[in-house]
Amino acid sequence: MIRDSIRKIAQEHFKPGAAAADREYRPPVENIKVLADNGFAGVAIPEEYGGLGLGVFELMLIMEEVSRACANTAMLMGGTGGGPTPRVIAAVGTDALKKKFLPKMAKGELFAAWSMSEPNAGSDVGNVQTKAIRDGNEYVINGSKMWCSGAQLADVFLVLVRLDPTPGMKGVGAIMIERGTPGFEVGKHLDLIGLHATGMAPLYFEDCRVPAENVIIPAGGMRKLFEILDDDRVVGNPSICLGVASAALEDALAYTRERKQFGRALTEFQGLQWKLADMAIDLEAGRTLLYAAARKAAAGQLTPMDASVAKVYVNEMSQRVTNSAIQVCGAYGLSNEFPFERYYRDVRGFAIGYGTTEIHRNSIAREMILGNYKP
């Protein structure tokens, strides 16, 4: 029922405007209002803070369905009560931080961004260089962040910073920084290959003073964050890939059923039939893998290996399926009058975000070599 409901909302409200939002680089914030009006903003926020406290599996379904209609909206949804920030706040935040942020996020009134990457530290979190130096009851922050999704609309940012001079991961923690804090600036929109409407931008900090109680993860606490992120590897990034790949196959199928070449419907050509079948096999394999991971995550049994296996497969599956969708639609697949080229562009970044597929392969191999995996 959750799926039916969100699918209907997403197909009716989000899909029609998806192409224009992307073309105009305009974050579809009106969609967040629709989500909030129908109770889909506070999905992961605990009930005592006005949310619904839903599990990973439901969240994944919701993200998948939103992405099937509009991937940019799904990215923005990451800034509401369905995204990583509220989950981190709920899991490790102080009561004061929870009370301050969660109820508003549950209503979709407060938009939170999440900022991990730096020019020289993407997957390499241990190399975070943005510094926060304690001064009385405050931290003074200096440095910059890159590729922050939702930056241009966010009210509050969860930022990974070096809270302690200890080198490597041990010195890294996270702090909540509100928009408008003196010394904090959001940069110009960063134009990447796809997902043009997420308001992605760099963040700059120059002697930005933030109250010490805003520290949400103390130095050395990143393990905790990664545990939460493991769930997120299932809910966020690959769910969006799955949704977009589903849309690509759905639309490609509709197109090939209509189109005629050499006097016959495209679907009468066996070569094309096989291609469509391969796309479905790939898509369903990815879906099965991701759903299984989400079920494990919901039961608290997700291993880092499960998360990485699902992420890598679904990331790469979505590239193959969206690529094939272009191929079967020929020149129309390339045209921006059709959605196929957008699907292809939109999924590309997910194999880089949230840990590149290579980093995830490293951790898969590590688990294997450690003997934590029986084939």
Place this chain on the structure above:
Amino acid sequence: MKALVSIKRVVDYNVKVRVKSDGTGVETANVKMSMNPFDEIAVEEALRLREAGTVTEVVAVSCGPLACQETLRTALALGADRAILVQTDEELQPLAVSKLLKAVADKEAPQIFIVGKQAIDDDSNQTGQMLAALTGWSQATFASKLKIADGKAEVTREVDGGLATIRISLPAIITTDLRLNEPRYVTLPNIMKAKKKPLDTLTPEALGVDVKPRLKTLKVVEPSKRKAGAKVADAAALVDKLRNEAKVI
């Protein structure tokens, strides 16, 4: 004032229906099923009456197999207060459904019973009318507007020549037309709440209703395929074809 709404579980309107190979009916195995769209409108209208303070309780009723529970849960998630399933695996024809609904109405004593004008699977358009006949209550079919005041219902009906507005006394059976309202979305918090709302199960036997089919289906066939159209160069060619080929003018 209590409102009852009837809910039929039907093949989803997006599904391309296929006739079973033996011609006994349409394929329903592995097919997406949903609430009959006119019943969604019925639920919506009842909820609006409740929100306006006219109605105090909305009860959704469905007759059919166990799977109808899922459709009733959707009615609960839309906002109905409770639900009743009259459970049976028998094939139900409109007369049988009307008898079951009458039995439920006798138990529940609603002031208003909102029924879809027709089910999109069999397109019978009979249940509401038969229910009115069986209960002896007043009826207003094909409603596109509904007002309740002073123990009366004022109903605007879609009729062939336009709109007719009638005033009927309560209790009454109202059947919904497409333009009565636009149903809301099922919201996530309401889906969660629906899980805890009461859903009671009755049986035709317990209600003392004989549901045996009175009509026999001889054969179900696909509609004949439409022939491909033709393009004409101009209006003159069209008139020529209409006159000499189709012989309709």
